[in-house]
Amino acid sequence: GADVPTLESFEEGGKVEFPVMIKAVAGGGGRGMRLARTAAELPALLATAKSEAQAAFGDGRVILERAVEAPRHIEVQLLADTHGNIVHLGERDCSVQRRHQKLVEETPSPAVDAALRARLGAAAIRIARSMHYAGAGTVECLVDVKRDGAGEFWFMEMNTRLQVEHPVTEMVTGLDLVEWQLRIAAGEPLGFEQEDIHFSGHAIEVRLCAEDPAQGFLPQAGTVALWQAPEGVRVEHALESGAVIPPHYDSMMAKIVAHGTTRDEARLRLAAALDRTAALGVPNNAAFLAAVLRDEVFAAGGATTSLLADRFAAWRLPQPDERVQSIARALYAQCRAAAAGFGEWAGWSNAARPAEADTAGIPHVLDDVTLHFLLDGISWSWRDATMDPPERTALGAADGRMVSPMNAKVAAVHAKAGDTVAAGAALVVLEAMKMEHTLAAPAAARITAVHVERGAQVSPGQLLVEFVPA
16 A cells, blocks of 8 residues: 555654544554544554554554544445446434444434535545445545534545444435445446435434443453343344354444434434343443433434543443342342342442333343343343352552453553553553453552463453552
């Protein structure tokens, strides 16, 4: 490929203006992507982005570009045949993201009017026509929507393929994008023009991911004790009870999509479906997604890429109240066919309690000695910990131990025995589900032992580093 300017050439030319976005040349999806707000933090973020890009795409090259903060992430779906015909199928709003990974996608965007839609569509078609593109593709933009309905937008990238969120476009246009991609590849003409495209209603999709809300939404691997998909919505998955979620791929488990005549109808239908989604045994974000859909800013159509940081930074998981504990006792007794023996409550794993929860049905299964059940849209796990030894703190200055929070590969080790490190210093970098996660020193410390090396596979709770306060 073409040479990419280095950091040094940017600095020499005086072209670096912060904040800047670091992006992988060879791919997207948030891999190899970091936001640098100052020059001081740029070198470390560059190193992480390059490492992640190399692992994900086999190409460690990155580019630097201006960072547009808190914009809308809007993309335009295209179909282009080999006969020179190109149409756009409207826009998708993918602004709700964490770690640059899309979580909620919808069409049409509540922030795009007919005039802006026409401008976005025309620009996307010009891009595709300039490269003689053929197939299904998506042009992605950052959009700054003004109060008067106008807006500026900046090109980010073109995905020359179908995307995870293509079902929402299918549901409002009635077109099968997979079918059309194959028909175009076979040389068929589209047979319709832009004015033949009609949009019906509103569609919203969420990505059900294996990630633990109790641990900063870190990706999780494990066995699905019970999978029960909700009815009345479109669900795309390859799950079944007993399926294993491995640590080697993206954390997405399923796509859940709802269509409605209005945005509110689709939004509330999807939130209710998430309340009924049972993916027990593996921590997941189902209840968190339902909470996002019910958030007042999202409901009003005001979500930007900063929504989760602005609205959910202080979001915490609920603890089991007496009602939940009573139900757990009854279910555990039923499953174990025992009337006693309930000891200390431990092992809780759950997601957020959404408003207007649906309490109908409590799917459950007993996995070894752990009970998993769904109640009020929240997945709970409970086990009898009567005979467990006292629990140790996983990570803390007083405890002096750093353990792995997940199944992962060690991407880098930045400390060795005898080192003195400052609070916040990176000690170990873990790679899980194509993303890197840095584990930092909780306080100034002296490293007494390092138990892993680069390339090692680690499991949750495995000891990585020991230290004493400096």
